[in-house]
Amino acid sequence: MWCRRLACLYPVARALQRHVVRKQVLRSSISHKNVTAVHRWFSTAPDVKVCSWVLHKDHLEVLYSGTCMRFNYVWLRDHCRSASCYNAKTNQRSLDTATVDLDIQPALVRADETTLYLTWPDGHMTRYGLEWLVQNSYEGQKQQLVQPRILWNERIYKEANVPSVSYSEFLKTSEGLRAFLQNFLLYGIAFVDDVPATYEDTERVAERISHIRETIYGKMWNLTSDFSRGDTAYTKLALDRHTDTTYFQEPCGMQLFHCLRHEGTGGRTLLVDGFYAADQVRHDYPNDFELLSNVPLKHEYIENMAGSNNHMVGIGPVLNVYPWNKELYMIRYNNYDRAVISTVPYDIVQQWYIAHRRLTNELRRHENELWVKLKPGKVLFVDNWRVLHGRESFTGYRQICGCYLTRDDVLNTSRLLGLKA
């Protein structure tokens, strides 16, 4: 009867008939614990969480807290948190996984209200907290976002009225840093105000978050239209929306911009939420979204300048999603730096261009553009894995300084402040 009411238990019943693993354990689980559990689940105390489970030939099925989870036996042995298998001080595995029999099955399984107990054929005992299992199971992960975000267009961002954090709050208080990072994680952009307009103070602001990522542009960089480097960024020309360092195997995660001086016209900064645009494509043209997330491409930076000789190549798709929940985690979009397409068979190329055009159309929608004029004192931080930047052409002397940070380091600081990242 309960098979019909709980869809996920249906295959359990079928499998029970077919592959009985260890009759005794199995029988006790179904005739006593499972039935009681399912009964209690539906009747008296819905807030009391109970666990029911069934042994299959090659996995253990556990129903707890509304989640139906399936665990491979090698996995269950491999993740054992006993003192001999896991070092709780360093949070590292001590067990040599290569010593686990790939056909291992538990000899005995038992559960109470909080814990699942497994005894292995050699007598070793493993315990798992049921909440821990929900958190760490594939089924549990699938229901979660790795990083919650608020996707935006111009209106959404403006209506959110995201406050800037001041230089002193940001430097002196962990609340200031935390509020800043929370904005950065949610929106992919954030601002710090009242920063003294110097190179050194900009560096200090960056290092408040984490290490600066030194690249071919140095640690801190200085951008003027002096054509000192072989890249259009070092001119007065307009730059269409793009992400930077697409030609690195790991593009930089965060970029800082601080305009120290501008005597002239134009030069506004353009910001576009790449994930908002990509999600429109996902919704309207799912196959094109797939293509953009599966087809690997090269981006390239070739520079032959006195004092600066570089040849960088980065390979990866335009859209990067986690395979288990399809969550976007990186967009690599730079039409200037995209290299010759040689990694795509001819019969896919046309559809790839169509998909790329659809994404470009979304990225170029007027309502998705946020324009800001950077002023001395206002430091802009951009999530370079998500938000595209560009600039309007300009006249006069304009000096921007900034740097890159590695995404891992930004997320590390965020997690230490209790943020989900």
Ligand SMILES: C[N+](C)(C)CCCC[C@H](N)C(=O)O
């Ligand atoms: C930011 N900074 C001025 C140092 C470098 C600019 C790099 C520009 C390059 N086309 C890219 O998009 O990666």
Ligand SMILES: O=C(O)CCC(=O)C(=O)O
């Ligand atoms: O000049 C600007 O505002 C930005 C140029 C640019 O795209 C960059 O430096 O990455």
Ligand SMILES: [Fe+2]
């Ligand atoms: Fe750029």
